[in-house]
Amino acid sequence: MPAMSQLTKPAFMHMLGALDRILNKLAAHCEAKKIDPAVFMTLRLFPDMFPLTRQVQIACDFAKGAVARLAGRENPSWPDNEATLPELKERIARTLAFIAAIPDAEIDGSEERTITLKMRGQEMSFPGLTYLNFVVLPNFYFHLSTTYGILRNGGVDIGKNDFLGRN
Numbered sequence: 077m078p079a080m081s082q083l084t085k086p087a088f089m090h091m092l093g094a095l096d097r098i099l100n101k102l103a104a105h106c107e108a109k110k111i112d113p114a115v116f117m118t119l120r121l122f123p124d125m126f127p128l129t130r131q132v133q134i135a136c137d138f139a140k141g142a143v144a145r146l147a148g149r150e151n152p153s154w155p156d157n158e159a160t161l162p163e164l165k166e167r168i169a170r171t172l173a174f175i176a177a178i179p180d181a182e183i184d185g186s187e188e189r190t191i192t193l194k195m196r197g198q199e200m201s202f203p204g205l206t207y208l209n210f211v212v213l214p215n216f217y218f219h220l221s222t223t224y225g226i227l228r229n230g231g232v233d234i235g236k237n238d239f240l241g242r243n
Contacts, residue, residue: 077187079180079183079184080146080183080184080185080186080187080204080205080208081180081181081183081184082180083208084142084143084146084183084208085143085175085176085178085180085183087213088139088142088143088171088175088216089172089175089176090241091216091220091241092135092136092139092168092171092172092175093172093241094238094239094240094241095132095135095168095220095223096165096168096169097238097241097243098223098224098227098232098234098238098239099132099161099165101227101232101233101234101238102116102161102232103161105231105232105233106161109231113161114159114160116128116161116226116227116230117129117159117160117161117164119226119229119230120226121222121225121226121229125222126222127226128223128226128227129156129158129159129164130156131219131220131222131226132158132164132167132168132219132223133156133158133164133167134215134219135216135219135220135223136168136170136171137154138212138215138216138219139171139175139216140152140171140174140175141212142207142208142212142216143174143175143178143183144174144178145207146183146186146189146191146204146207146208147178147179147182147186148182148186148189149178149182152174154167186204186205187203187204188203188204188205189204190202190203190204191203191204191207193207193211220239221239224238224239
């Protein structure tokens, strides 16, 4: 089995990098079409879903939280106050810097480390590998996919290769 650092850091960094490039395409789209980027910040796929800004915040939170918790560190709390495209890009950059700063050795061996979270008002505990596979990764990719869906539905010229980080 690969080391836990190799199951986390490279995937988070690659996909958050892809998200950053997708947001660059959003900026180019807005400039070319003379659309205020603020229009996109509150877009949702459906009224009961979070808007674009919250989707990006949550994706970043799952990545930084997983790395922190698996490393046995306190998960840093950041205010969710981003309202502009540059602020969202800065949050991604801050998340990438945080992930890069955690030594692999602190994450490796965390497969059985107990991770306790408060979810919907109750505490739940998971072994590290279960937490990663069944809590973090599905949620991380869900919020990335939803961000992609919001932007694609909003007319931004992005495709699967952009989501996968191949562009």
